[in-house]
Amino acid sequence: MRVTFTVNGRRHEADDVWEGESLLYVLRERMGLPGSKNACEQGECGSCTVRLDGESVCACLVAAGQVEGRDVVTVEGLADQASRRATDGRGTTAADEQRWAPQPAADAGVPLSPVQQAFIDAGAVQCGFCTPGLLVAADELIEHNSRPSDGDIREALSGNLCRCTGYEKILDAVRLAAARTDQSEAQQGEAV
Amino acid sequence: MEFLRPASWEEALAAKAEHPTAVPIAGGTDVMVEINFDQRRPEQLLDLNRITELHEWEVGEEQVMLGASVPYTRIIENLRTELPGLALAGHTVGSPQIRNRGSVGGNLGAASPAGDSHPPLLTAGAEVEAESVRGSRRIPVEDFFTGVKRNALAEDELIKRIHIDKASGPQQFSKVGTRNAMVIAVCGFSVALHPERRIVKAAVGSAAPTPFRATAAEDFLTAALDEAGLWESGGAIPLSVARQFAELCSASCNPIDDVRGSAAYRRHAVGVMARRTLSWVWDGYRSTGGNGARNDEGGSRCA
Numbered sequence: 001m002r003v004t005f006t007v008n009g010r011r012h013e014a015d016d017v018w019e020g021e022s023l024l025y026v027l028r029e030r031m032g033l034p035g036s037k038n039a040c041e042q043g044e045c046g047s048c049t050v051r052l053d054g055e056s057v058c059a060c061l062v063a064a065g066q067v068e069g070r071d072v073v074t075v076e077g078l079a080d081q082a083s084r085r086a087t088d089g090r091g092t093t094a095a096d097e098q099r100w101a102p103q104p105a106a107d108a109g110v111p112l113s114p115v116q117q118a119f120i121d122a123g124a125v126q127c128g129f130c131t132p133g134l135l136v137a138a139d140e141l142i143e144h145n146s147r148p149s150d151g152d153i154r155e156a157l158s159g160n161l162c163r164c165t166g167y168e169k170i171l172d173a174v175r176l177a178a179a180r181t182d183q184s185e186a187q188q189g190e191a192v
Numbered sequence: 193m194e195f196l197r198p199a200s201w202e203e204a205l206a207a208k209a210e211h212p213t214a215v216p217i218a219g220g221t222d223v224m225v226e227i228n229f230d231q232r233r234p235e236q237l238l239d240l241n242r243i244t245e246l247h248e249w250e251v252g253e254e255q256v257m258l259g260a261s262v263p264y265t266r267i268i269e270n271l272r273t274e275l276p277g278l279a280l281a282g283h284t285v286g287s288p289q290i291r292n293r294g295s296v297g298g299n300l301g302a303a304s305p306a307g308d309s310h311p312p313l314l315t316a317g318a319e320v321e322a323e324s325v326r327g328s329r330r331i332p333v334e335d336f337f338t339g340v341k342r343n344a345l346a347e348d349e350l351i352k353r354i355h356i357d358k359a360s361g362p363q364q365f366s367k368v369g370t371r372n373a374m375v376i377a378v379c380g381f382s383v384a385l386h387p388e389r390r391i392v393k394a395a396v397g398s399a400a401p402t403p404f405r406a407t408a409a410e411d412f413l414t415a416a417l418d419e420a421g422l423w424e425s426g427g428a429i430p431l432s433v434a435r436q437f438a439e440l441c442s443a444s445c446n447p448i449d450d451v452r453g454s455a456a457y458r459r460h461a462v463g464v465m466a467r468r469t470l471s472w473v474w475d476g477y478r479s480t481g482g483n484g485a486r487n488d489e490g491g492s493r494c495a
Contacts, residue, residue, distance in 0.1 A: 001195060019193035019237060020227045041228040043221055043290055044374055055265075055292040059225040062293070063217060065195040066241045137288070158373035159287020 005067045007031065008077025009084075017064045024048045024059035027074060028069075033070045033097065035075040035132045046160030049133035050074045050111035050156060051081075056140045058159075075132035075152045078139055084112035085143065086188070114184075118177035119170075134160045146182040148174070194236040201243050201323075204350060207236075209325045212347035214238040218246070218261040219293030221286065222302045246297070246352070256358060260297025260351040267296070275356055276344070276362030277312030277382050284308055284367045287374050297351045300336065303343040305401075309404035311382030313366055314395035315359035324348040330355065337402035361385035362476030364469040367397075367454075368461045378453040381441070381465035385473050390414065390423050394437075394466065398447035399458045409440035409466070426478045434467050441466035 003026065004013045013031040021040075025031045027115045037047035041060045048059040051073040055067070059072075073081050112120070115138045127130050134157060141148055141156035148156070153174050162170060198204040199480050208214055217223045226232035245262035248425055249271065256274050258267070264282035266280035266292070272279035275384060278296070283307050300320060301308040310333075320332040322345055333354075336344050345351070364385040369375030380397035393414045394406045416433045418421055442463035447455040 019195040020233070022224060022228065042225040042284065045290060046287065049289055056289050057293055058221075058289045061220045061222055061290075063224060063227075063237060065197060065237070066217070066220065066239050068197070069344070083375065155373075156288060159289045179484060 001065060003064050003068055005006055006071045006156060007033065008073055008096065014059060016066070019063075021051070021064045022060050023052075023062040023067050023072070026064045027059060027072075031072055033076050037129055037132055039129065044157075044161070045130070046133040046137060046157075047056060047130055049160065051136060051140065056137055056159075072134075075135055079111055079113040079116060082115070082139065083101035083111070087182075088122055096178065113139060114180050115142060115174070115177040118173040118180065121168050121170040122176050124169040124173035125167060128160075130160060130162040130164075134162065138177065141174070142178050142181050146178050148178055149150060151174075154177075193234065194337070196236050196238045197242060198240075199242050201352070202307065204238065204240060204243055205323060205325050205348075207238055208350055209348045210234045211238070213360070214348060216240055216301060216360060218298050219263060219290075219295055221290050221294040222304075224412070228397065238435070240350075245270065248423060251358070252360060253277075256356045258296060258354045258356060259482040260300075260353060261295045262297075263293055263295050264291040274358045275312070275316065276359050277316055277365050277384055278309060278356065279361070280365040281308045281367070281380070284365070284369075284372075284375075284377075288386070290374075292445065296354055300343065300351055301345070301355070303337055303341050304400055305340055306335075306380070306398035307403065308377060308380060308397065311380050311395035311397045312363065312384075314403060314405050315363065315382045315384035315393040316359065317356045317393070320351055321346075321353040321355060322346075322349040323352045324350070328444065334405060337404075338383045340401045357382065361387040362473040362480075366474045366478075367468050368465065376452065379445075379458045379461050379465070381462055381469055383466070383469045383473055385477055389424060390418060392417070392470075394441060396441065396445060396462055398452075399447040399462050401446070406444040407439045407468075409437050410443055412440055413437045413470075419493045428471065428478075429474050434470055437470060438463040438467040 001017050002015050012031050015025050027036055036059050039045045039047040042064050043058040043061045049056050049057045051184055053071050115135050119125055137157055137160050196207045198207050209278045215234040216238045218235050218240045238349050246259045248259045249262050250257045264285050265280045265380045268279050298310045299309045306336045318333040320336050321330050331344050338344055367380040368378040377398045383394045392410055394410050397403045442459045445459050449456035
């Protein structure tokens with residue numbers, strides 16, 4: 001079957017999708033967006049976390065056909081999504097998605113989101129496999145709550161497993177991203 | 193495989209009548225696991241995501257009409273006053289990602305003995321509204337679970353709504369697992385006070401082939417509270433009564449040994465949860481002067 005939906009602000013189309021296929025498989029294998037990771041395929045690990053119409057979900061548990069006409073944001077579009085929250089931006093272009101790198105060149109169109117930058121600054125990335133899912137989950141938390149308590153952070157990330165870090169640096173990174181977001185929101189508030 | 197995407201409830205019922213083996217899929221948190229792991233290859237998947245009324249709920253005078261696909265996140269955010277037991281149980285389901293997709297309708301459809309929503313439905317009082325092209329019927333939740341992963345639905349029926357009595361007193365839920373998130377219950381327990389009728393309902397999950405109400409324990413406690421006039425006096429429940437209630441709850445279990453825990457452990461844990469949740473709801477009852485529902489801020493307490 002054919003499935004058409006919006007990914008990172010741009011219309012994507014996939015053909016010959018098997019009816020039992022997951023959104024995760026379509027993103028990775030048919031749309032060339034391997035940022036969402038495939039690990040447990042049963043919703044236990046959170047490595048494939050994406051936003052579906054704004055809500056964090058495990059892409060491995062969403063049937064591709066269920067996404068028809070809906071809106072998906074993956075880690076590849078996270079930076080753009082974050083900047084769009086502050087300003088009124090455009091969708092991520094295909095070229096931007098494919099050019100995405102953790103350390104963008106000076107002329108690259110995609111700067112890092114506050115959460116991505118904080119993960120680098122706090123040393124919250126080791127093997128990196130869980131990182132995309134954690135970034136998407138942490139970004140959703142900070143979008144709704146820029147002053148999360150430690151309890152809020154733990155709960156928001158409770159669906160994401162990391163086997164390297166022991167989580168402490170990840171918690172540091174989320175606190176850092178939240179503090180920076182809160183500060184910039186406060187500054188914006190003053191400017192207005 | 194065929195992917196059916198009905199745009200309306202009527203279309204969904206027609207599709208289910210035409211394809212009785214079609215597997216309904218809403219949040220996908222159970223069905224997709226089975227498909228990903230090659231455990232299930234249904235001829236048709238029946239996607240219910242486009243049917244808006246399944247995502248809606250309505251708070252009535254005495255009951256909440258909960259659409260089958262309303263995700264746990266919405267229940268926790270919006271219905272914790274009316275359905276405190278279900279909200280507490282919902283908060284222990286999976287993770288935020290799972291709670292954004294998983295629903296009570298799906299939990300009932302899967303009918304796992306470990307379904308977290310089942311004990312609070314049993315203690316609150318609930319009816320499952322099942323519908324087919326032949327018509328609609330309401331199944332008391334006590335009659336809904338017929339075996340391990342089996343329920344009372346006919347093959348052409350779909351779950352439309354769950355009608356749940358609004359809490360008239362404190363309700364509690366407790367669950368044992370290896371960590372606070374992402375666990376299938378080793379066992380679960382729910383208790384609800386119904387002060388207006390002077391009765392207590394208690395239900396157990398994951399300690400028998402189906403979730404069930406511990407009726408012997410309920411009857412004992414209801415009689416003991418009545419005899420001592422504790423509903424009126426608001427006095428403390430004697431230790432011996434709480435202990436007997438816990439023992440009766442344990443004795444009503446019919447658990448198995450499996451990877452999550454042994455039968456003996458489950459029996460023991462159910463007793464511990466029974467005693468603790470009883471003390472929580474009774475404290476709640478006493479602190480509200482004997483009436484009104486109350487629930488805990490910040491989710492369920494650790495058992």
